[in-house]
Amino acid sequence: MNFEDDLRAALRREQPPGGFAAKVLAAAARQDSVAAFPFWRRPAAWAVAAGFAAAAILPPAVLEYRHREEQRALEAKHELLSALSITRAKLRQTRERVHRATARHTL
Amino acid sequence: MVFSVALRFLRDREGAEELAQDVFLQLYRQFARIESAAHATWWLRRAICHRCIDEIRKRKLRPRIGLEDVPEPTGPESRPDTMLQERIRKLVEALPEKARMVVVLRYQEDLDPTEISEILEMPISTVKSHLHRSLTILRGKLRPQEVCS
Amino acid sequence: MKKKFLLFGLALPLLAQQAFDFRTLDRLDALTDHKTKITLDPDMLQLAARFLGGDGDKDAASLKSMVGNLKGVYVRTYEFDKDGQYTAADIEPFRAYLKQGQWSKIVESQEGKELSEVYVQPLPGDRFGGVAIISAEPRELTIVYISGVMNLGDLEKLEGNMGVPEIDLKNAKKPPAPPTAPPPAKEKKED
Numbered sequence: 001m002n003f004e005d006d007l008r009a010a011l012r013r014e015q016p017p018g019g020f021a022a023k024v025l026a027a028a029a030r031q032d033s034v035a036a037f038p039f040w041r042r043p044a045a046w047a048v049a050a051g052f053a054a055a056a057i058l059p060p061a062v063l064e065y066r067h068r069e070e071q072r073a074l075e076a077k078h079e080l081l082s083a084l085s086i087t088r089a090k091l092r093q094t095r096e097r098v099h100r101a102t103a104r105h106t107l
Numbered sequence: 108m109v110f111s112v113a114l115r116f117l118r119d120r121e122g123a124e125e126l127a128q129d130v131f132l133q134l135y136r137q138f139a140r141i142e143s144a145a146h147a148t149w150w151l152r153r154a155i156c157h158r159c160i161d162e163i164r165k166r167k168l169r170p171r172i173g174l175e176d177v178p179e180p181t182g183p184e185s186r187p188d189t190m191l192q193e194r195i196r197k198l199v200e201a202l203p204e205k206a207r208m209v210v211v212l213r214y215q216e217d218l219d220p221t222e223i224s225e226i227l228e229m230p231i232s233t234v235k236s237h238l239h240r241s242l243t244i245l246r247g248k249l250r251p252q253e254v255c256s
Numbered sequence: 257m258k259k260k261f262l263l264f265g266l267a268l269p270l271l272a273q274q275a276f277d278f279r280t281l282d283r284l285d286a287l288t289d290h291k292t293k294i295t296l297d298p299d300m301l302q303l304a305a306r307f308l309g310g311d312g313d314k315d316a317a318s319l320k321s322m323v324g325n326l327k328g329v330y331v332r333t334y335e336f337d338k339d340g341q342y343t344a345a346d347i348e349p350f351r352a353y354l355k356q357g358q359w360s361k362i363v364e365s366q367e368g369k370e371l372s373e374v375y376v377q378p379l380p381g382d383r384f385g386g387v388a389i390i391s392a393e394p395r396e397l398t399i400v401y402i403s404g405v406m407n408l409g410d411l412e413k414l415e416g417n418m419g420v421p422e423i424d425l426k427n428a429k430k431p432p433a434p435p436t437a438p439p440p441a442k443e444k445k446e447d
Contacts, residue, residue, distance in 0.1 A: 003246055004214070010195035011215040013274050015356065016110035017124060024131045069303070076296060076304035080323065083294045083331045084414065087400050090391045091415045094372035097365040108274045148298055148327075 108148075108216065109155045115211045116159040118200045126162060130154045152216070153226045156208055163204050191249075198245050205229070209237040275328055276401055280349040284342055284397070290335035301326050322413060326404030327386075332397075339394040347390060350399055354388055369394050376411070383407050387414065 109130055113123035133154060134147065141147045199210055205227070212223045220238070224231045278295070285291065296304065301323055308320035334342070354375050363374040371392040377385030386403040402414075 003242070003249075006191060007195060007199075007210070007214045007242075007245070008217075008279075010192035011115060011199065011211060012277065013108065013111040013215060014114055015274065016127060017120070020110065020124065020127070024128050024135075027128060027132055028135045072300075073303040073306045076300045077307040079294050080296055080301065080304040080308075080329060082292070083296065083329045083400070083402075084319075086292070086294075086331050086333060086398065087387075087389065087402065087414055090372070090389045090398055090400060091374070093391065094363055094365055094374055094389070095415070097367045097370070097372055098363060100367065101365060111274065 109151050111215060112152070112155050112211055113159055115196070115199065115215060116204075116207060117162065122162070126158055127155065130158055149226075152212075152218075156212070156226055160204055160208060194249065195245065198248050199241075202241055202244070206237040206241045209234055210241050213238060275403065276330070276350060276353045278330060278332060281332055281334075281346065281399070284332075284334045284346060287341050288334050288336050292331060292333040294329065294331040296329040298327050301329060318413060322406065322410045325406060325410075326402060328401070328403040330399075330401040330403075332399045334397045336395045336397075341395070342397050347392065347397070347399070350388075350390065350401075357385075359386075359388060377403075379405065384411070387411060 110123055110127040113126045113130075114120060117123050117126065130151060134141070134151060137150070141150065199207060202210060208227060209223055209229075212218045212226065213220075218226070220231050220234045223229070224234045227234070275297075278293075305320050305323045308316050308323065336342070354377075357377055359375040359377045361373055361375050363372065365372045371390070373390040375388040375390075379385050384406050386401070387406070388402070389398070389400040391398040391400075
């Protein structure tokens with residue numbers, strides 16, 4: 001193990017104490033209701049959206065970035081489909097085992 | 108994640124729990140603005156980091172001794188791995204606040220410098236500089252045989 | 257107000273419990289070359305979902321909708337050359353993690369030396385905070401951990417097709433590599 005591995009091991013996450021979620025929920029329930037955030041008070045979001053709409057030309061660096069992101073997205077999609085396929089196979093395998101066990105028990 | 112980041116930063120379980128609860132309550136107040144689970148995670152990370160740094164400044168918990176003054180460990184180690192990890196944690200906890208947060212986000216949360224720079228609103232070069240300097244200091248404070256590389 | 261509280265209450269156990277640290281299985285990495293390790297955190301899932309659905313395929317659209325609620329998808333499959341390469345102790349940290357998160361074991365099936373366990377993390381109403389599977393055979397260990405709010409229908413979808421291609425687990429082939437990006441167009445230098 002190198003030093004960075006030692007560092008990761010030393011800084012491994014710690015779980016919150018028991019009952020943490022319950023305490024937070026209890027505190028949330030006690031809170032006063034918050035005024036809804038009016039949609040018209042989002043100047044930053046509107047300004048950014050307007051800026052992008054007005055920009056007709058995207059610099060090459062942005063196009064390159066987008067292409068890399070697309071590539072990452074495709075790889076992620078392939079990984080996701082593999083993961084779901086394995087999940088499906090294992091769930092079906094489990095179901096078949098349960099059926100066989102049930103059938104043996106019935107006989 | 109939230110509690111753990113606060114714990115590593117504040118060195119205080121009770122304080123970490125309190126801060127983590129506060130951040131979750133903050134999330135609750137902002138819940139209508141949260142767009143997805145990923146957004147919530149990103150928001151929580153950012154919030155806990157900034158709250159931790161503010162809390163430290165408020166409490167003035169910065170160590171009275173500089174990192175360079177942390178005494179070298181002495182004596183034989185009976186449980187090397189556990190003792191080493193404990194010592195590493197104490198050394199990390201003695202780092203200056205921003206460097207400490209960068210190290211925690213890198214080695215506990217496995218974030219890359221770009222993600223760290225977004226969360227802490229810090230230039231990437233500064234993030235990398237904190238990482239480099241902190242690793243140098245941490246390695247220097249450990250005994251040579253404890254640093255395997 | 258009540259709805260917000262309920263939604264927050266549903267999400268809180270997920271946000272408060274951290275993802276399982278799969279580095280506890282790193283020991284098994286060194287024991288075999290035949291392994292599948294998939295790690296999709298929220299950011300990667302969001303990226304993946306971008307290319308799902310959108311072409312009128314109902315199954316894909318259904319899958320995209322389910323993926324949108326997921327926090328993480330983690331799969332570890334190890335195939336070994338001989339029996340006994342891993343022990344129950346290797347799986348114990350994962351079981352302990354599920355126990356701590358109050359996951360419920362909904363199925364346990366043992367057939368000879370082959371064991372299957374399916375867990376869900378129950379939430380109020382007919383919802384789950386995730387599904388986990390441990391499949392332990394003498395020469396193969398698979399752990400699946402899917403975190404995120406889902407309902408019974410989603411669990412059924414996981415077992416259905418949903419436009420997900422079959423893979424041959426025994427001769428698992430990697431998915432085809434996505435097309436490589438063309439080099440960025442270089443700006444013409446002016447003479």
